[in-house]
Amino acid sequence: MNPMGFWNDQQLRSIDRMLNPQSIAVVGASPDLHIFRGRTLKVMLGHRYDGRIYPVSRSHAEVQGLDAYPSVAAAPEPIDLAILIIPAEFVPDELERCAAAGVKAAMILSSGFAETATPAGRDLQARVVAIAERHGMTVCGPNAEGFVNTAAALCPTFSPAVENLYIPLVPPWRTRGHVAVVAQSGGMGFALFDRGRPRELPFSYIVTTGNEACLETFEIVDHLLDEGRTDVFLLYLETIRDPRTFERAAARALEAGKPIIVAKIGRSEPGARASLAHTGAIAGDHAAYRAAFRRHGIIEAVDIDEMVDLAAGFSLYRERLPAGNRVGIGSASGGGGGWLADLCVGAGLTVPVLDPPTRALLDQRIPSYGSSQNPVDATAQAIVQAGYGELMRLIAGSSEIDAVIMVVSARITSTFERERDTLAAVARHSDKPIFLWSYTLPNPDTVRILSKAGYPLFTSMQACVRTIAAMARYRAIRERRLRGFDEPDAPGDAGATG
Amino acid sequence: MNPMGFWNDQQLRSIDRMLNPQSIAVVGASPDLHIFRGRTLKVMLGHRYDGRIYPVSRSHAEVQGLDAYPSVAAAPEPIDLAILIIPAEFVPDELERCAAAGVKAAMILSSGFAETATPAGRDLQARVVAIAERHGMTVCGPNAEGFVNTAAALCPTFSPAVENLYIPLVPPWRTRGHVAVVAQSGGMGFALFDRGRPRELPFSYIVTTGNEACLETFEIVDHLLDEGRTDVFLLYLETIRDPRTFERAAARALEAGKPIIVAKIGRSEPGARASLAHTGAIAGDHAAYRAAFRRHGIIEAVDIDEMVDLAAGFSLYRERLPAGNRVGIGSASGGGGGWLADLCVGAGLTVPVLDPPTRALLDQRIPSYGSSQNPVDATAQAIVQAGYGELMRLIAGSSEIDAVIMVVSARITSTFERERDTLAAVARHSDKPIFLWSYTLPNPDTVRILSKAGYPLFTSMQACVRTIAAMARYRAIRERRLRGFDEPDAPGDAGATG
Numbered sequence: 001m002n003p004m005g006f007w008n009d010q011q012l013r014s015i016d017r018m019l020n021p022q023s024i025a026v027v028g029a030s031p032d033l034h035i036f037r038g039r040t041l042k043v044m045l046g047h048r049y050d051g052r053i054y055p056v057s058r059s060h061a062e063v064q065g066l067d068a069y070p071s072v073a074a075a076p077e078p079i080d081l082a083i084l085i086i087p088a089e090f091v092p093d094e095l096e097r098c099a100a101a102g103v104k105a106a107m108i109l110s111s112g113f114a115e116t117a118t119p120a121g122r123d124l125q126a127r128v129v130a131i132a133e134r135h136g137m138t139v140c141g142p143n144a145e146g147f148v149n150t151a152a153a154l155c156p157t158f159s160p161a162v163e164n165l166y167i168p169l170v171p172p173w174r175t176r177g178h179v180a181v182v183a184q185s186g187g188m189g190f191a192l193f194d195r196g197r198p199r200e201l202p203f204s205y206i207v208t209t210g211n212e213a214c215l216e217t218f219e220i221v222d223h224l225l226d227e228g229r230t231d232v233f234l235l236y237l238e239t240i241r242d243p244r245t246f247e248r249a250a251a252r253a254l255e256a257g258k259p260i261i262v263a264k265i266g267r268s269e270p271g272a273r274a275s276l277a278h279t280g281a282i283a284g285d286h287a288a289y290r291a292a293f294r295r296h297g298i299i300e301a302v303d304i305d306e307m308v309d310l311a312a313g314f315s316l317y318r319e320r321l322p323a324g325n326r327v328g329i330g331s332a333s334g335g336g337g338g339w340l341a342d343l344c345v346g347a348g349l350t351v352p353v354l355d356p357p358t359r360a361l362l363d364q365r366i367p368s369y370g371s372s373q374n375p376v377d378a379t380a381q382a383i384v385q386a387g388y389g390e391l392m393r394l395i396a397g398s399s400e401i402d403a404v405i406m407v408v409s410a411r412i413t414s415t416f417e418r419e420r421d422t423l424a425a426v427a428r429h430s431d432k433p434i435f436l437w438s439y440t441l442p443n444p445d446t447v448r449i450l451s452k453a454g455y456p457l458f459t460s461m462q463a464c465v466r467t468i469a470a471m472a473r474y475r476a477i478r479e480r481r482l483r484g485f486d487e488p489d490a491p492g493d494a495g496a497t498g
Numbered sequence: 499m500n501p502m503g504f505w506n507d508q509q510l511r512s513i514d515r516m517l518n519p520q521s522i523a524v525v526g527a528s529p530d531l532h533i534f535r536g537r538t539l540k541v542m543l544g545h546r547y548d549g550r551i552y553p554v555s556r557s558h559a560e561v562q563g564l565d566a567y568p569s570v571a572a573a574p575e576p577i578d579l580a581i582l583i584i585p586a587e588f589v590p591d592e593l594e595r596c597a598a599a600g601v602k603a604a605m606i607l608s609s610g611f612a613e614t615a616t617p618a619g620r621d622l623q624a625r626v627v628a629i630a631e632r633h634g635m636t637v638c639g640p641n642a643e644g645f646v647n648t649a650a651a652l653c654p655t656f657s658p659a660v661e662n663l664y665i666p667l668v669p670p671w672r673t674r675g676h677v678a679v680v681a682q683s684g685g686m687g688f689a690l691f692d693r694g695r696p697r698e699l700p701f702s703y704i705v706t707t708g709n710e711a712c713l714e715t716f717e718i719v720d721h722l723l724d725e726g727r728t729d730v731f732l733l734y735l736e737t738i739r740d741p742r743t744f745e746r747a748a749a750r751a752l753e754a755g756k757p758i759i760v761a762k763i764g765r766s767e768p769g770a771r772a773s774l775a776h777t778g779a780i781a782g783d784h785a786a787y788r789a790a791f792r793r794h795g796i797i798e799a800v801d802i803d804e805m806v807d808l809a810a811g812f813s814l815y816r817e818r819l820p821a822g823n824r825v826g827i828g829s830a831s832g833g834g835g836g837w838l839a840d841l842c843v844g845a846g847l848t849v850p851v852l853d854p855p856t857r858a859l860l861d862q863r864i865p866s867y868g869s870s871q872n873p874v875d876a877t878a879q880a881i882v883q884a885g886y887g888e889l890m891r892l893i894a895g896s897s898e899i900d901a902v903i904m905v906v907s908a909r910i911t912s913t914f915e916r917e918r919d920t921l922a923a924v925a926r927h928s929d930k931p932i933f934l935w936s937y938t939l940p941n942p943d944t945v946r947i948l949s950k951a952g953y954p955l956f957t958s959m960q961a962c963v964r965t966i967a968a969m970a971r972y973r974a975i976r977e978r979r980l981r982g983f984d985e986p987d988a989p990g991d992a993g994a995t996g
Contacts, residue, residue, distance in 0.1 A: 111867040111877075115832075118866070143867070160910055161938065185833020187907075191937035194909065198939065236833060265836045268843035270850075270873065274836030277869035303841065303959035304937065334613075335683020335734060338763045338772030343801065345766035352768075368616070369609040369641070371775035375768065379609075409685075411692065412658055439689035439802065440659065441696065460958075461801035 014138040015215070015223040018105035019149050019205060021080035022051045024156065025072045025103070027094060028085040029055030029063045036109065037085045038064070039158040040146065046163065047153040052077065073101040081105045083146070083156045088112030091142065092127040099135035106132075107156060108141030114211050114280035115143050125213050125280075132214045143279060144210030145186020148193070150203050151229065157208070161190035167197075173452050174202035176231070177315035180224050181206040182217045183236035184279050188263075188304070192234055195308045198444070200451035201315060204230045211279045216241045218249040221260070225252050232314045233260040234307050238281035240289070250296035254481055257318060259474055260298045261310045264289050295486065297477040299470050309463035310470055312456040317433040321475035322402040322468060325349045328395040329375035331407035332383040336439050337375030340405055343461055347469040351375065358398040365391070374401075388415065389422035396430045403468050404434040410442035410457060416449045427454035433471070437464045512636040513713070513721040516603035517647050517703060519578030520549045522654065523570045523601070525592060526583040527553035527561045534607065535583045536562070537656040538644065544661065545651040550575065571599040579603045581644070581654045586610030589640065590625040597633035604630075605654060606639035612709050612778035613641050623711050623778075630712045641777060642708030643684020646691070648701050649727065655706070659688035665695075671950050672700035674729070675813035678722050679704040680715045681734035682777050686761075686802070690732055693806045696942070698949040699813060702728045709777045714739045716747040719758070723750050730812045731758040732805050736779035738787070748794035752979055755816060757972055758796045759808045762787050793984065795975040797968050807961035808968055810954040815931040819973035820901040820966060823847045826893040827873035829905035830881045834937050835873030838903055841959055845967040849873065856896040863889070872899075886913065887920035894928045901966050902932040908940035908955060914947045925952035931969070935962045 026044070030037040041064050044053055054075045055063035062068055069075050072082055072094075082098045084091055088110050098106055113125040125142065132139040140147075146157025150169040155162045162169070170178075179201050183189025186208040193206050207220055217235055222245065224230040233253065240246045253260050266272035266283025275281040293300055301307040327349050331337035341351045354362070354374045362372035365386040370379040378391050388406055396404045410416070416423065427434065436450060436457045450457045458464035480486075524542070528535040539562050542551060552573045553561035560566055567573050570580055570592075580596045582589055586608050596604055611623040623640065630637040638645075644655025648667040653660045660667070668676075677699050681687025684706040691704050705718055715733060720743065722728040731751065738744045751758050764770035764781025773779040791798055799805040825847050829835035839849045852860070852872045860870035863884040868877040876889050886904055894902045908914070914921065925932065934948060935956045948955045956962035978984075 116867050121867075160907065183833070185831060187831025187937060188833040188837065191831075191834070194938045238833070238836065263837065265833065265840055267840045268849070270843065270848075271836045271840035273851075273871060274832060274839050274869075274873045274875065277871065277875055278832030278836060303837070305958050305960070333683060333685025333689075334772060334776030335681070335686040335736070335763065336689070338736065338769045338776060339686065339761065339801070341772050342763055342765045342769035345768065350768075351766070353771075369614050369619075371772075373771060373775065375772045377772065377775055409658065439685060440692045460803050462803070 014104060015220060016227065017080045018107065018138050018140060019147065019207070020152060021105070023054070023077055023080050024051060025054045025056050025075055025079045025082045026085070026156070027056040027072065027082055029057055029068065031060060031063050036158040040083065040085055040109065040156060043155050043157060043159070043163050047155050047169070049152055049154045051152070051154070054079070072098050072103060079103045081107065084108045084110060086110060088121070088124050088142070092124060092131060095128060095131045095139070099131060099137055103137065105138040106140070107144060107146060108139065109144055109146055109158065111143045113142045113213065115278060117277065117280070125211065129213050139214040140207070141210040142213060145190065145208040147208060148203070148206040150205070157190070159186060159190040161194040170202045171200045171451065174200060177318065178202050178204035178230050179232045179234060179311045179315055180204045180230040181234045182220050183208050184210065184212060184217065184238045184281065185236050186210065188236045191304055192307060195304055196311065198447065199308060199312050200447060201308065201311055212241055216245065218242070218245040221253065222249040225249065225256060225258065231258050231318055232311050233258065234311055235260060235262045237262055237264045238266055238275035238279055239283060246292070250298060254297045254478055257478060259314045259318060260296070261301050261307055261314070262293065262298055263301050263303070263307060297474050297481065299474060305460065306463055306466065309458060309460065309467050312458070313435065313467040313471055316454060316456050317471065320431065320433050322433055322472040323475065324402040325472050326401045327351050327468060328354065328398055328401035328404045329407065330378055330391045330395050330404065331375055332378055332380045332409070333407055333439060334377040336407040337377055340407065340437065340461055340465065341375050343465040347465045349465065349469055349472070352400045354395070354398045355400050358394060361394050362391070383415070387419050387422060389419045389426045392434050393426045393430070396432045396434060401432070402472065403432055405464060405468070406434060406436050408436050408438050409440045410436070410438035410446040411440035413443045413445040413449065416446050420449055420453065423450070423453040423455070435464055435468060437461060512602060512634070513718060514725065515578045516605065516636050516638060517645065517705070518650060519603070521552065521575055521577050522549060523552045523554050523573055523577045523580045524583070524654070525554040525570065525580055527555055527566065529558060529561050534656045537661070538581065538583055538607065538654060541653050541655060541657070541661050545653050547650055547652040549650070549652070552577070570596050570601060577601045579605065582606045582608060584608060586619070586622050586640070590622060590629060593626060593629045593637070597629060597635055601635065603636040604638070605642060605644060606637065607642055607644055607656065609641045611640045611711070613776060615775065615778070623709065627711050637712040638705070639708040640711060643688065643706040645706060646701070646704040648703070655688070657684060657688040659692040668700045669698045669949065672698060675816065676700045676702035676728050677730045677732060677809045677813055678702045678728040679732045680718050681706050682708065682710060682715065682736045682779065683734050684708065686734045689802055690805060693802055694809065696945070697806060697810050698945060699806065699809055710739055714743065716740070716743040719751065720747040723747065723754060723756065729756050729816055730809050731756065732809055733758060733760045735760055735762045736764055736773035736777055737781060744790070748796060752795045752976055755976060757812045757816065759799050759805055760791065760796055761799050761801070761805060795972050795979065797972060803958065804961055804964065807956060807958065807965050810956070811933070811965040811969055814952060814954050815969065818929065818931050820931055820970040821973065822900040823970050824899045825849050825966060826852065826896055826899035826902045827905065828876055828889045828893050828902065829873055830876055830878045830907070831905055831937060832875040834905040835875055838905065838935065838959055838963065839873050841963040845963045847963065847967055847970070850898045852893070852896045853898050856892060859892050860889070881913070885917050885920060887917045887924045890932050891924045891928070894930045894932060899930070900970065901930055903962060903966070904932060904934050906934050906936050907938045908934070908936035908944040909938035911941045911943040911947065914944050918947055918951065921948070921951040921953070933962055933966060935959060
C-alpha cells in the first residue's frame, strides 16, 4: 500500500498536520469583516472546530474576541498550521519566521506570485519554494482559498460557501462514501461543495491548492488514500505538476476502487491561456492527459454539474457498480421513459426487453394502457397502487439488466414519506444500483428521505445516464486492471464530450 | 401570413375556442379529490379563470361547491369546451352528445385508446376521429393531460404541476418572450413548466396532446403563430403526424423569428418502442427528422434541462441574437473563466483575445494578479470595486465579440441588490446578449433581481455555452433563409449529442 516507504510516511504526517492541526495561527487576522483577512477568521469561528486558533496581528491585541499575538513565535503553544493572508511581498519573510517558530505547515491565501507572470511575482514564489524545502515545511498555495476538513469542522478559508451555514457540513446519516475535492481553483473547489450539499453529498475535505508552488494535487490524493476517510475524489486541474506523483496516486486509487473524477482545464487555446494567467499553470497536451486518465480509469467530467452527479452516484454505489451496460427503466410517465431510453443508447448503454417472468410479475401491477417491456410504462395508477419501491424491486430482479432508473416526481413528498420503509428495504437488499430521476424539481424533504433511504436522486436526464455509463466503464476498467491487463488506447474515447 | 386561407381561419377559430373558451363542461367531474375526475376540477377552481365552469355528473347534483348537470345539453348555456374524463368506452357516445349540444371543442383526458395496441382501443380511437370529422369539432387527445392558458388563468388538467400554486403562473414583469409548450406527453409537458417557473420563464400555453387522434402538435403551433402571443416553442414529439402541417408551421415560425426547440423521442430502438406503447406513435427515421429540423432552423435539445435553458435564452434575446461565434467571458473566478472557455471552444464558439482599447479600459479596473485578455479574470476585488455591471458593459463593448458570459456567484443577493440599476441599464443599452452563469446555487431573490433586470441566469456551464451556440446558429440559418437560401445538408450536425 505504500511503495515509496519513508518519504511517504513523512509526507503523510506533514500533510496531516496541515489538514488536521491542533493549533492554528491566522497571520494577518483582522477585525474588518469586509476583507479576506477578517473574513477568514470569522468563517473559522463560525464552526465548532475544537483545536486552538491564534490570530497574529501587528496592530491589534484582540481580534474578533480572541487574544491576538504580534508574531507566530509569541503564540502560547507550538503552531501546527499557519494561515498566511498578508500581502505577497511579506510572505517569504513571514514563512521564515514560521519555520523558525517550528510551524509544520502553512497555507498561503495571498495572491501576487507566479500567476501575475511578472519577474517580481515569480521571484516571490521561488523564495517560498526555497524556504519550504529548506525547512521541510508543507506549504499549500500561494493564491489558494484555504480548505475545509468536515470531520474537524475546520474551515480556514474566506469562501462564502462555508460562511453562515445553518446546516451541518455533512448530513449525519451520510456515514459512508465520502467525497474529497482538491482544486487548483478556489472558486471552483468551493462551487463543487456548494452544489453538492443540497444533494446531501458527504464531503470529507475541500482543499484548494492555487499555484501549487510546493504541495500539489496528487500528493494530497495520495495522502487521503492513506488516511482512508475518502472514497471518491473530485479534482479540478489546470495542470499536473509531477507525472510520477500522478501515476502513483492514480494507480493506487484505481486499485482501491476509489474513483477519481477530474475536470482538466486548458483543452482549448483560450482555456490554456486562462490557466496560465490564473495559477501559472502550463496546460499541456490534452490528448496525452486523456490517455493517462483513461489508463487509470480516471473519469473526465464536462462541467460542475456532471462532477457532482458522478460523485453522487459513486458515493453511494462504488461497491455496487453496474456489472454491464443493460439498464431497466421504470416510469409513471411514458414520455419520460422513452426519452431516457434514447439517452441511454446515446451514452452506450442498452435498454433490453425484460425477461418473461419479470414481465409477468409487472403485468399484474400495471394497467392495460401501460407496458412492461422496458422502458416499463407503469402509469400513475401503478405508482399509487403498487408503489415506486415495489416496481423498482421487480425491475432490479430481472436477469436482463445491470442497473435501474426509476422515473419519479420528487416535487411531492407524500409518496416517498409513505414508501419510506419499503424504499430503504429495496435499497438494502438489491445487488444492483438503482437511480432515481425526477422530472419535477425535487422538494428538499424528498431529497432527504431518499438520501436516508440510500438512493441518488438526479434532476438531469443526461447526467443520470452518463453517470451509469461511467460507473459501468469504471468497473470494467478496474476489473481488467486487477486481472493484470492495461487499458488499450482507444481512439473514440467515450469520456467528456464538452 | 396565412397561405392556407379559409381552412386555416376555421381551424384558428376552432382551436381558439379550445384554448380560450368562455364556457367549459367538465364531464365526469367528481367530489373525490384522489381521482383524476375530482382533481381536474379542483385544479381548475384553484385559479382565477373568469369564464364559466359546469361540472357534468350522472350521480351528483353539486360537485365541489358548483351546481352539476346530468348532461352537457342540460348546462345553462352553450359550451365552448368539454373536458372528458370518463372511461374510454363511454367517450365516443359522450362526444356525440357534445356535438349534438353544439360543443365546439373537446379535450379527452381518458386513456385506453390506440396506445393500448388492442383492437378495442384502436376502434374507440377511430370512432373519436370519425365523430370529430363529421361535426367539425376540434378534439385534443385522447390520453392527454389537459392544458394551461396562463393569460386566462385556465388550467383544465390534473397535473400536480399547477396544483396548489402560491405564485402567479407567469411573473408579472415578464411581459415579452412568451414560451409555449406543446407536448405529446403530459408528464414531460408539465415537467417543462415545473422546471421553467423557478427560472421565471414566461409561459403562454402548456398544451398536452396525447395520442393526437385529431388535433396535432403543428396545427397548434400554426394557430399560436397566428394568435401572436407566443415567441418561443418547446415541443416534445414522439412523432410528426402530418409532414405538410409540420412544413408549413416550421417555415412560418422561422420566418417570424420564433424559434422552435424540440425533443424528438424514438431515436433509439427502445425509445421508439416506448413511444409506440405510450401514444401509439411511429417514431420514424431519425436522420430524416434531423434533416427536416435542420432545414427549418429547429433546435434539437438533449433533455428537459437543455430545453428550459434554450428557452430562457431565446425568450430574452430572440431579437438580440449573437451575430457570430465570438464570446467574451468575464469572471471573478479565474478557474471558472478558463473552464467556460474550454466549453465554448468545444461547442464551436471562439474566445478571442479582446481588442487593445477594451483591454486598456479593463486594466484600469483589474488588479495585477487578474487578466484582461479573455477570459477576463477580473478577480473578486474588481467585482467589489467596479461591479459586475461595469465589467459586463466594458466586455460587451469590445469589437471582437458577439456575446458575453459573466461568471457570478448568485448565492449571495447583496451584490445584485446593490447593482440593480446598473445591471438594468447595461441590459437595456447593450446590443449584444449577455448571459450570466453562477458557479454557486442561486438564491431565488437573485434570480428575481436578474430576471427583472433582463438577464438569463444559468447554473449549468454546458447549457449556457450550448445556448449561445444554438442562438448564433439559429440567427445564421434564419438570415440565410430570409435571403432565399436553403440550409445545406450537413453530415456533422452540431445539434443534440445525446
